[in-house]
Amino acid sequence: MIKVIIAFKRRQGMSIEEFRNYRRDVHAPLLFAIPEAKKIRRFVISYPMDYASSELPRFDAMVEAWFDNAEEMDKLFLSDNFATRVDPDHVNFIDLSSVVRLVTEELIVVE
Structure with missing residues (x-):
């Protein structure tokens, strides 16, 4: 199982409540x-x-999404539906220059 972590700030001029x-x-x-x-x-x-x-937080939100493997993750993020329907909406609430993305493989130490 892999996880993608994406952290970002809200679009300038948008309140925390509007953003959420x-x-x-x-x-x-x-x-x-x-x-x-x-x-x-x-x-x-x-x-x-x-x-x-x-100190103000560096990011306004962090998203974590788990997938069975990298291929399944790519099926989402590289799909035409994501490119044409989901990705264009990011500009409406995210400061795109702030986005940080990390693809990880978890090592669970305590559960």
């Missing part, structure tokens, strides 16, 4: 409407907690 609502109510339904998204085994969105700190 858009991600949940508009973008997620776009993604999960395409058949290739059925290859995702688990999908988690994480947001920074509001806690006492003088």
Whole structure:
């Protein structure tokens, strides 16, 4: 099993609430409407907690998506549906210059 981790900041001028609502109510339904998204085994969105700190978080969200293997991940991200229906929507809520992507293989130490 592999996992892709994608971290990013929200589009400039968008509040945290607008960003989270858009991600949940508009973008997620776009993604999960395409058949290739059925290859995702688990999908988690994480947001920074509001806690006492003088330092602002580097990212506004982190997405984790698990796949059986790299080929299944590529079937999603390299599909025509993703390229034409999902990817163009990213500009509506993400600062594309902030995106960091890491494909990983997990080593579970404690469960």
